[in-house]
Amino acid sequence: MFDPEETGPEDGLSDIAYLARSANRVEILATLTTEPHTPRDVEAATGVSRSTLERILSELEERGWAERATAGGYTATAAGEYAVAEFAPLVESMATLRTLGDAVDWLPREELSIGLHHFSDATVRTPASNSVTAPAAYMTKLLGDATEFACLVRIAPPIGFEITMRDRAVGGQLTTDHVITADELAYIAEQPERVRRWQEYLETDVDVYCYDGDVPCNLFVIDETVLVVDREPEVCAFIESENETVREWAHDVIRTYRTEADRLQPDAFRVTEPVAAERTP
Numbered sequence: 001m002f003d004p005e006e007t008g009p010e011d012g013l014s015d016i017a018y019l020a021r022s023a024n025r026v027e028i029l030a031t032l033t034t035e036p037h038t039p040r041d042v043e044a045a046t047g048v049s050r051s052t053l054e055r056i057l058s059e060l061e062e063r064g065w066a067e068r069a070t071a072g073g074y075t076a077t078a079a080g081e082y083a084v085a086e087f088a089p090l091v092e093s094m095a096t097l098r099t100l101g102d103a104v105d106w107l108p109r110e111e112l113s114i115g116l117h118h119f120s121d122a123t124v125r126t127p128a129s130n131s132v133t134a135p136a137a138y139m140t141k142l143l144g145d146a147t148e149f150a151c152l153v154r155i156a157p158p159i160g161f162e163i164t165m166r167d168r169a170v171g172g173q174l175t176t177d178h179v180i181t182a183d184e185l186a187y188i189a190e191q192p193e194r195v196r197r198w199q200e201y202l203e204t205d206v207d208v209y210c211y212d213g214d215v216p217c218n219l220f221v222i223d224e225t226v227l228v229v230d231r232e233p234e235v236c237a238f239i240e241s242e243n244e245t246v247r248e249w250a251h252d253v254i255r256t257y258r259t260e261a262d263r264l265q266p267d268a269f270r271v272t273e274p275v276a277a278e279r280t281p
Contacts, residue, residue: 015063015083016087016090018059018063019083019084019087020091022056024046024048024052024056025056025059025060026084026087026088027046027048028042028046028048028053028056028057028060029060029065029066029076029080029083029084030084030088031045031046032060032066032074032075032076032080033076033080033081033084033085035075036069036070036071036073036074036075037073037074037075038071038072038073038074039053039054039057039072039074041073042057042074057074060074060076060080061074063080064077064079064080065077065079065080065083066080088117089115089117090117092116092117092120093115093116093117095120096116096117096119096120096122097116099119099120099122099124100119100122100124100239101124103124103126103230103237103239104116105231106217106228106229106230106231106238106239107119107217107228107239108216108217108253110216111216111217111253112249113249113252114245114246114249118241118243118245118246118249119239119241119243119246120243121241121242121243122239122240122241122243123239123240123241124237124238124239124240125138125237125238125239125240126235126237127235127236127237132235133158133236135235135236135237135238136158136160136161136236137160139157139158139161139220139222139227139236139238140158140160140161140164142222142223142225143161143164143165143168143174143222144164144168145223146168146174146222146223147173147174147175147223148174148175148176148221148222148223149165149174149175149176149177149178149220149221149222150176150177150178150220150221150250150251150254151177151178151179151218151219151220151221151254152179152211152215152217152218152219152253152254152257153179153180153181153184153215153218153219153220153229154180154181154183154184154214154215154218154231155184155218155229155233156184156187156188156194158236162194162197163197165201166197166198166200166201169201169204169205169206170200170201170204172204172205174206175205175206175207176206176207176208177207177251177254177255177258178206178207178208178209179208179209179210179211179215179254179257179258179261180208180209180210180211181210181211181212181213181214181215182210182211182212182213185210185264185268188269189269195269198268198269199266199269202264202265202266202268202269203266207263208263208264209257209258209261209262209263209264210261210262210263210264210268211257211258211260211261212261212262213260215257216253217229217231217253218230218231218233219250219253219254220238221247221250221251221254224242224247225240225241225242226240226241226242226243226246226247226250227239227240228241
């Protein structure tokens with residue numbers, strides 16, 4: 001039988017390896033966490049053959065993860081429930097790492113208070129050789145259909161996105177929780193064509209704040225979609241997720257920096273040069 005007093009790191013790795021080597025083991029243990037099951041019930045629920053099932057049930061008993069219940073059934077022990085509950089996010093996190101690839105570096109490690117497995121639904125959108133502007137166009141379309149917009153950014157948005165942001169705010173179609181850095185503010189102030197748009201944007205009921213410092217990531221929440229944008233983008237690229245936990249985390253991060261930022265007024269920008277008629281790219 002399993003002896004909890006004779007364990008160490010190697011034993012923990014052994015337990016992980018035990019589950020990792022067989023999807024059947026994970027599925028059977030997960031089934032037993034719901035309620036007591038007879039072997040026949042587990043066989044019907046999982047499709048595992050009777051001989052394999054009996055062997056795995058015996059192994060789970062040996063590890064202290066399952067026990068016999070009444071009427072010939074089996075149920076997961078508390079340890080078994082913890083084992084499968086902790087193992088599932090680990091598997092999802094490893095799969096997420098493969099999905100994100102190098103884009104995982106765009107996530108703010110110190111601010112990431114949720115598990116990587118919460119990004120299991122994520123998509124990485126990067127420019128293709130035949131469509132360099134596709135990610136920026138996608139962002140702009142999302143905003144064009146949205147009613148709620150929140151962000152924490154240290155970069156100026158693509159021009160088309162900025163125009164859509166201004167137009168929807170002016171039309172009363174967009175509520176915002178918008179935090180920019182002082183560096184972004186200074187960058188925008190040097191471009192008269194952007195200044196006019198931002199003045200018009202700020203003259204609406206939007207909430208825009210300036211944070212005097214660096215921020216850990218470029219983070220957008222457009223309705224229910226979260227975009228984590230490359231921190232130092234040469235072109236527009238981002239991680240996209242619609243996971244509810246990711247969305248709650250993103251809003252929390254934005255609110256944290258907003259509380260230490262100053263709200264911007266329309267006169268935060270001043271036009272110093274004539275502005276040519278704008279065209280949406």
